[in-house]
Amino acid sequence: MKEIKSIIQLYDSYKNAGEQCAIAQVVRVEESSYRREGARMIVFESGVFEGGISGGCLEGDALQRSQIAILKQQPSIVTYDTSKEKEIGIGLGCNGIIDVLISPISEESDMMAMLQKCVAERGEHVIATITALDGDMESIALGKSFYFDSDTATLNDCTHAGFRDFILGRIAEVLENKKSRTYHFESEGTKASVFIELIPPQFHLAIYGDNYDVYPMLEMAQVLDWEVSLVGNVQKLRKEKLRSVANIYPKDMEARPKIDTRTAIILMAHDYKTDAANLLELINSEAPYIASLGPRKRFDKMMLEFRSKGIKFSEGQRQRIFAPCGLEIGANTPEEIATSIFGEVLSVFSGNTGGMLRDKTGPIHDRD
Numbered sequence: 001m002k003e004i005k006s007i008i009q010l011y012d013s014y015k016n017a018g019e020q021c022a023i024a025q026v027v028r029v030e031e032s033s034y035r036r037e038g039a040r041m042i043v044f045e046s047g048v049f050e051g052g053i054s055g056g057c058l059e060g061d062a063l064q065r066s067q068i069a070i071l072k073q074q075p076s077i078v079t080y081d082t083s084k085e086k087e088i089g090i091g092l093g094c095n096g097i098i099d100v101l102i103s104p105i106s107e108e109s110d111m112m113a114m115l116q117k118c119v120a121e122r123g124e125h126v127i128a129t130i131t132a133l134d135g136d137m138e139s140i141a142l143g144k145s146f147y148f149d150s151d152t153a154t155l156n157d158c159t160h161a162g163f164r165d166f167i168l169g170r171i172a173e174v175l176e177n178k179k180s181r182t183y184h185f186e187s188e189g190t191k192a193s194v195f196i197e198l199i200p201p202q203f204h205l206a207i208y209g210d211n212y213d214v215y216p217m218l219e220m221a222q223v224l225d226w227e228v229s230l231v232g233n234v235q236k237l238r239k240e241k242l243r244s245v246a247n248i249y250p251k252d253m254e255a256r257p258k259i260d261t262r263t264a265i266i267l268m269a270h271d272y273k274t275d276a277a278n279l280l281e282l283i284n285s286e287a288p289y290i291a292s293l294g295p296r297k298r299f300d301k302m303m304l305e306f307r308s309k310g311i312k313f314s315e316g317q318r319q320r321i322f323a324p325c326g327l328e329i330g331a332n333t334p335e336e337i338a339t340s341i342f343g344e345v346l347s348v349f350s351g352n353t354g355g356m357l358r359d360k361t362g363p364i365h366d367r368d
Contacts, residue, residue, distance in 0.1 A: 002225035003051050004115050007042045010050040011105075011112055013016055019044045022066040022103050024054050027077075027131045027195040028099035028182055037180050038197050042105075045070050057082070064100050075103040075143030077131060101131050101195075102145040110157075112149045118199045122227075122260075125199040126174065128155065128167050131182065135190030162187050167194060174198050179229040202227055203349065206257045206287070209268035210236045216338035217266065218244055224342070228333060229257035230271070231278075259285040265344040266325075272290045276302050283317050289348045291325035291341060299323035313334045327354050 011021065025040040039057065041051030043066035050282055058080055065078055073092040080098045105111060118125040125343040126148035139159040145267045147156045150173050155171075157165040162312055163185055171185045180197045203226040207214055210232025221228045242248065249255050250276075252323075259265065265287045267275045275292055279302070292299055299321075306312070326340030327347070347354035 001119065001199070003040065004199070005119055005225065006050050006110065007040065008115055008119060009047070010044075011042060014044055014048070019046055019048075020070045021045070022069045022102055023105060023111060024062045024066050024100050024102045025129075026098060027101045027129065029096060030098075031096040037182075037195065038199070043067065043070075054098070058098070058100070062100060062102070069102045069104050073104050075101065075141075077101055077142070080085045099131065101129065101143060106234045110147075111145055114145060117147070124150070124175065124201065126150070126171050127199065128171065129195045129197065130192055131137065131195045132191070132193035134192070135186075137190050137192065140192060153288065163192070167196070170194075170196055200243055201260070201262050203345075204229065204257075204263040205345075206231070206259060206263055206265045207268065208266065208275075209270065210234070210251070211268070211270055213268065213334040213337070215241050216244070216335040217268075217341070220338050220342055231256065256281075257289050261286045261288060262349070263287045264289040264291070264349075266291045266293070266341065270294075272298070272302070276305070279321070280306075280311070283313060283321070288320055289307065290321050291344075291346050292321065292323035293325060293337075294323070296324055322348075 007023075014021070021042055021044045023040055023042050026035055026037050029037055035052065035054055039051070039053050041049050041053055041062065043049040043063050045064060045067055047067070049059070049063055053057060062078070065076070069076055078100045080100065082096050082098065088304065103109075103111065114127055127145050128148065129145040130140055130142055133140065137160050139157065140163060146158045146167070148154075148264065149156055153168070155164050155167055158167070166185050174181055174196045175198065178198065178200075180195070182195045184194055185192045185194065203224070205217070205226045206229045207217060208231045214230065214237070218228060218241060230242070230245050231249045231250065232251050234242070234248055234250060247257055249257065254339045257263075263286070265282055265285070267278050269275050269278070270293070279290065279292065322344060325344060327338060327343045329336070329340050329343070331337045331340040332350045343354060
C-alpha cells in the first residue's frame with residue numbers, strides 16, 4: 001500500500017503540469033525475482049518515476065520503454081529473463097522470468113481512480129487487468145483494467161458477459177485464497193490472459209500503552225506505512241511523537257480502535273490489571289496477533305487468575321496470544337524489542353515461522 005500511496009502522490013503533484021505518464025507493473029513471475037506480481041512504478045515523460053519493479057536492475061529499461069509507450073499511447077508487455085547474462089546489457093543473476101505490463105495513463109484511463117479507491121477505503125480490493133490478448137472481444141483490450149465492486153459483486157465497465165462471468169468466478173478464488181493470480185480465458189477462438197490482483201488493506205497496529213517504549217513502535221510503523229491506533233493517557237506522551245498516529249483514544253473514554261484481520265494488537269500498558277482487562281476485551285476480536293509484553297510468568301499468572309474466575313480461552317484464542325512476544329533475536333533496548341515484535345507480526349501475517357532464510361529449503365517466495 002505504501003508504494004501505491006507514493007505513486008498517487010507523485011501523480012497528483014505532476015498531473016496539472018501537462019506531463020503524460022505510464023504505469024509499469026509486474027504481472028507474471030516465474031522462478032526467482034526481487035519483486036513479485038503487483039509491484040508497480042509510475043513514469044512521467046520527463047523521466048521522473050516512483051515505485052519499483054525490481055531491486056533497481058530493470059527500472060532504467062522500463063523507464064525508457066514507458067516513455068515509448070507514452071509517445072505511442074499504446075500498452076505493451078515486456079518480458080525480462082534475468083537468468084541471461086546479456087539481458088538489457090547486464091547479468092542480473094536472479095534466474096527468473098518477469099512480465100511487465102506498461103500502460104499509458106490517459107484522460108480516459110481510470111487506473112489512478114482505482115488506486116485512489118484502494119487507498120481511501122479500508123478493505124480488500126480487486127483489480128483485473130488484461131495482460132495478453134489474441135483476437136477481439138467487446139470492451140476487452142490489452143492493458144484494460146476492471147475494478148471489482150465488492151458491495152454489488154460486479155465487475156465495473158465490463159460488458160462482455162462470458163468474460164465477466166469467468167472473471168467473477170476467478171475473483172471468488174482469489175478472495176478465498178488471499179493471493180493474486182493470472183488466469184486464461186478462451187472463447188470462440190479469442191484468448192485472453194488476465195491478472196487478478198488482490199490489494200489488501202494496509203496493516204493496522206493497535207497499541208494499548210502510553211510509556212516511552214511506544215515511540216520506537218510508532219517510528220517503525222511509520223517507516224512501514226502501517227495505520228496506527230493508540231489507547232492510553234495521551235498527556236504522558238510527547239505530542240510531536242504522535243503525529244503519525246491516525247487514531248488516538250484516551251483510555252478513560254469508551255471509544256476504541258476498530259479491529260480487523262489485518263490488525264496486530266500490542267498490550268504494553270506495563271500495568272498488570274490494565275493489560276489483563278484489555279486482553280479479556282480483545283480476545284474476541286478478529287485480530288490474528290495479540291502481544292503481551294513482559295515475562296512468561298506474568299502471563300501465566302494472568303491465565304491462572306482467569307481460570308480461577310471460570311474464564312477459559314479456546315485453543316484458537318490461545319494461539320493468537322503471543323506472550324512473551326517477539327522473535328528471539330537477543331533484543332534488549334526498546335528499539336530492538338520493537339524490531340523483534342514487528343518481525344514476529346510479519347511472520348504471523350504471512351503464515352511463516354520467522355526462521356533464517358539460509359536455513360530454508362526451497363524458494364524464498366511461494367510459487368504456484
